[in-house]
Amino acid sequence: MSPLPLLPVTTAGSWPRPPELLRAQRLKQTGRLSAEAFERQADVAVLEVVRLQEKAGVDIVTDGEQRRDNFYSFVAEKLAGTQLMTLLEMLDIVEDKASFERVLQTLDVPAYSMRNPTCIGRIERRQPLAVDELRFLKRHTDKPVKIPLPGPYLLTRAMFVQEVTRQIYPSKEDLAEDVVRVLRDEIAELVAEGVDFIQLDEPVLTELVFTQGQTRTFMCAALATRNDPTEELEFAVALINRVLEGVAEVRTGLHICRGNWSQNESTLLRGSYHPLAAGKELGLGVVNPRTETIESPETISAAIEQALQLYPADRVFLNPDCGFGTFSNRPVNSSEIAYEKLRAIVDAAQAWRARIRLL
Numbered sequence: 001m002s003p004l005p006l007l008p009v010t011t012a013g014s015w016p017r018p019p020e021l022l023r024a025q026r027l028k029q030t031g032r033l034s035a036e037a038f039e040r041q042a043d044v045a046v047l048e049v050v051r052l053q054e055k056a057g058v059d060i061v062t063d064g065e066q067r068r069d070n071f072y073s074f075v076a077e078k079l080a081g082t083q084l085m086t087l088l089e090m091l092d093i094v095e096d097k098a099s100f101e102r103v104l105q106t107l108d109v110p111a112y113s114m115r116n117p118t119c120i121g122r123i124e125r126r127q128p129l130a131v132d133e134l135r136f137l138k139r140h141t142d143k144p145v146k147i148p149l150p151g152p153y154l155l156t157r158a159m160f161v162q163e164v165t166r167q168i169y170p171s172k173e174d175l176a177e178d179v180v181r182v183l184r185d186e187i188a189e190l191v192a193e194g195v196d197f198i199q200l201d202e203p204v205l206t207e208l209v210f211t212q213g214q215t216r217t218f219m220c221a222a223l224a225t226r227n228d229p230t231e232e233l234e235f236a237v238a239l240i241n242r243v244l245e246g247v248a249e250v251r252t253g254l255h256i257c258r259g260n261w262s263q264n265e266s267t268l269l270r271g272s273y274h275p276l277a278a279g280k281e282l283g284l285g286v287v288n289p290r291t292e293t294i295e296s297p298e299t300i301s302a303a304i305e306q307a308l309q310l311y312p313a314d315r316v317f318l319n320p321d322c323g324f325g326t327f328s329n330r331p332v333n334s335s336e337i338a339y340e341k342l343r344a345i346v347d348a349a350q351a352w353r354a355r356i357r358l359l
């Protein structure tokens with residue numbers, strides 16, 4: 001594993017896609033552009049995202065998820081047994097239409113632009129999920145690299161749309177078995193290819209602990225989960241531990257946040273992360289990816305100071321609260337502002353490193 005400075009700076013993963021890439025994505029989705037041609041266009045976008053992160057002084061770089069439609073839907077292209085459905089298409093098949101519609105309205109989610117990888121058959125890796133992303137990234141940077149993957153709990157909950165999934169997998173627990181296997185196979189390949197950091201995205205965990213499972217976001221609105229939230233959390237933890245069991249050669253992390261589908265902060269989740277703090281390392285969110293104002297060095301520095309009262313400096317990482325382009329069609333910021341925000345984090349990190357060295 002490559003050595004890192006104190007308070008390493010990284011992103012949550014995604015970066016706003018340039019307009020020409022979004023156009024290419026639409027053409028590919030409607031069969032008017034080959035996958036190969038799309039990938040070549042995405043290569044160009046990734047190179048720019050890498051350049052910007054390096055220029056900003058980020059310590060662990062990602063490819064900005066430029067090849068993905070969103071942070072979990074992209075698996076549909078790679079996994080047999082899945083089908084991408086817009087939320088509007090899901091509304092067609094879910095039995096409880098009224099509550100699904102209510103979720104979409106209250107959460108300010110555009111039903112046409114977000115797509116869900118719905119399980120409609122036995123799932124199997126047709127091709128690796130992110131090994132191609134890793135290879136390209138490693139060819140174009142000397143910095144340590146991070147690959148974000150959707151976590152097993154998120155994938156299971158999103159993919160299990162009971163109206164169509166239960167013919168193949170009677171319960172979400174049954175589906176989870178194959179999700180764990182698929183993710184373990186993927187991680188083994190990423191490790192063999194020299195990944196430095198694997199991040200599992202599990203934003204649904206936040207929903208579980210913030211609202212005790214009472215609110216359901218669009219990511220799992222289709223799932224009739226009536227389980228006790230404590231049991232759900234135990235289920236999630238067990239899945240994550242099984243996915244990461246024996247994975248020792250790389251750094252692993254778990255991303256949780258308040259949601260990132262809207263700039264309307266009032267629609268996002270709110271609550272204490274305390275039940276999820278587990279005495280491990282902390283990736284501290286020090287800038288809001290959804291606002292235009294660049295956080296001042298004082299604001300970021302104060303957040304770091306607070307974290308350092310609870311965690312030793314060698315266990316704190318710095319990052320934005322979430323990605324800048326979680327959903328490709330709905331980036332929460334421009335590339336320029338994303339860059340400035342990263343630059344501000346790097347400035348604060350450098351100041352703190354100097355300060356710590358003097359202590």
Ligand SMILES: [Zn+2]
Nearest residue numbers: 256257260322
């Ligand atoms: Zn997030």
